[in-house]
Amino acid sequence: MKHPHFTASRFIVLAMLASLWLITPAEATTVELKMTNGRVIRGSLVSESPQVVTISIAGIHSRFDRAKIQSIKRFDSVAQEYKKQRDALENDDLEGRYKLVSWLYYKKQAYTLAIKELQSLKADFPDDPRIPLLLKVVKNKQSLQATPASKAPTVSRKQPTPKKVFTKPTKTITSKPNSTSRVKQKFTTPLLSDEQINLLKVWEVNFSNRPRIVFKPKDLRDFLEQYAGQDKVPSTTRSKKQFLNQLKGYQQLRVLFDAKARDYYPKAKIVKDPEVFQQFKAIHRKYILNRCATNDCHGNPEAPGIVLFNKASGRHPAPLAYTNFYILSQYKTTRNGKIFDMIDRESPERSLLLQFGLATGDAEFPHPSVRSRTGPAPFKGKNDLFYRQIHGWISSLLSPAPDYGIDYEVPQNTPPSTPIPNTLKR
Numbered sequence: 550m551k552h553p554h555f556t557a558s559r560f561i562v563l564a565m566l567a568s569l570w571l572i573t574p575a576e577a578t579t580v581e582l583k584m585t586n587g588r589v590i591r592g593s594l595v596s597e598s599p600q601v602v603t604i605s606i607a608g609i610h611s612r613f614d615r616a617k618i619q620s621i622k623r624f625d626s627v628a629q630e631y632k633k634q635r636d637a638l639e640n641d642d643l644e645g646r647y648k649l650v651s652w653l654y655y656k657k658q659a660y661t662l663a664i665k666e667l668q669s670l671k672a673d674f675p676d677d678p679r680i681p682l683l684l685k686v687v688k689n690k691q692s693l694q695a696t697p698a699s700k701a702p703t704v705s706r707k708q709p710t711p712k713k714v715f716t717k718p719t720k721t722i723t724s725k726p727n728s729t730s731r732v733k734q735k736f737t738t739p740l741l742s743d744e745q746i747n748l749l750k751v752w753e754v755n756f757s758n759r760p761r762i763v764f765k766p767k768d769l770r771d772f773l774e775q776y777a778g779q780d781k782v783p784s785t786t787r788s789k790k791q792f793l794n795q796l797k798g799y800q801q802l803r804v805l806f807d808a809k810a811r812d813y814y815p816k817a818k819i820v821k822d823p824e825v826f827q828q829f830k831a832i833h834r835k836y837i838l839n840r841c842a843t844n845d846c847h848g849n850p851e852a853p854g855i856v857l858f859n860k861a862s863g864r865h866p867a868p869l870a871y872t873n874f875y876i877l878s879q880y881k882t883t884r885n886g887k888i889f890d891m892i893d894r895e896s897p898e899r900s901l902l903l904q905f906g907l908a909t910g911d912a913e914f915p916h917p918s919v920r921s922r923t924g925p926a927p928f929k930g931k932n933d934l935f936y937r938q939i940h941g942w943i944s945s946l947l948s949p950a951p952d953y954g955i956d957y958e959v960p961q962n963t964p965p966s967t968p969i970p971n972t973l974k975r
Contacts, residue, residue, distance in 0.1 A: 578623055582604070
């Protein structure tokens with residue numbers, strides 16, 4: 550027969566562990582520990598006692614002696630911040646509440662809270678087509694996150710051989726002299742390289758999707774040595790072993806991000822296209838290539854303003870899409886003293902990619918008048934399927950835009966108004 554004191558103590562320990570497991574990321578409190586040696590450490594609070602404070606840093610639980618902590622600064626949890634923002638919104642504020650859901654889903658990965666708000670939105674606005682679509686997406690993400698790691702497919706750490714990209718500096722396509730549907734497309738600028746495309750993927754990766762990322766072990770060891778002693782970099786023998794041998798690739802990349810080790814970002818090899826680029830490729834194929842990048846529009850090297858690559862350039866479709874994404878993301882201009890981005894991550898509806906597709910009377914910045922643009926505008930208002938698809942994609946991007954650190958000369962002719970360099974940094 551077991552000793553009653555042993556059984557009771559065991560029950561208390563199990564109860565305490567259960568309470569920790571029930572704390573969701575949205576409910577976790579972010580804390581900042583200021584150590585007596587001057588170090589500042591930030592992470593999610595796991596537990597605390599009079600002797601020890603345990604926080605999670607990049608998925609690793611780290612214990613700190615209270616005697617070595619000078620002060621603890623606490624921040625609102627996602628759930629608390631959500632409540633504050635929601636209380637400030639009226640129930641009939643559709644766009645405000647939808648933006649709040651986007652913040653919960655895309656930036657905080659607080660799926661339970663996002664689902665709760667979406668279900669409420671669905672009841673209040675049953676005719677809005679965005680709500681059930683996003684609700685389905687969020688539920689799928691939540692179920693994926695809940696899948697036990699033991700059931701997850703085995704990830705091969707063997708680095709795939711990179712595919713060769715067609716990067717000839719020029720490509721000329723000729724056509725009949727009287728043809729207006731085709732003109733020769735000749736660029737002296739190549740497409741983005743494999744390394745540059747991989748760096749775009751690194752910056753736009755969504756950690757909640759647990760992407761497949763691989764590093765060379767030597768690169769990770771070099772990182773630990775070069776950034777030794779800096780905040781959020783594993784320093785003990787145990788934490789280094791965890792970082793090198795137990796963390797997944799995406800968790801290792803998160804540590805690099807926390808340490809702002811930009812020179813090591815290119816070392817991460819993204820095996821599969823991040824979700825934002827999967828969505829962009831669909832938009833690129835269905836809309837941009839058929840509307841914006843035609844030889845009668847911005848696919849013409851002589852067209853004013855932004856210049857895009859198209860199928861007539863003879864380039865491989867994957868690097869073609871990534872290069873056009875980069876070109877679009879770097880372009881901004883002014884109108885009546887106001888700055889407009891081609892892709893405005895903070896205010897998606899102001900994006901020129903959307904503005905240029907609206908009828909003149911519906912747009913704040915209409916598409917400049919060109920002879921090749923005849924007939925109705927591409928979008929039938931803001932409820933148009935393509936408009937909503939592009940708006941939703943832009944809303945899912947990181948904000949503000951990352952400074953990719955890519956050395957690439959964007960092909961561009963005289964713009965319709967003064968261009969403003971894109972200098973936003975993460």
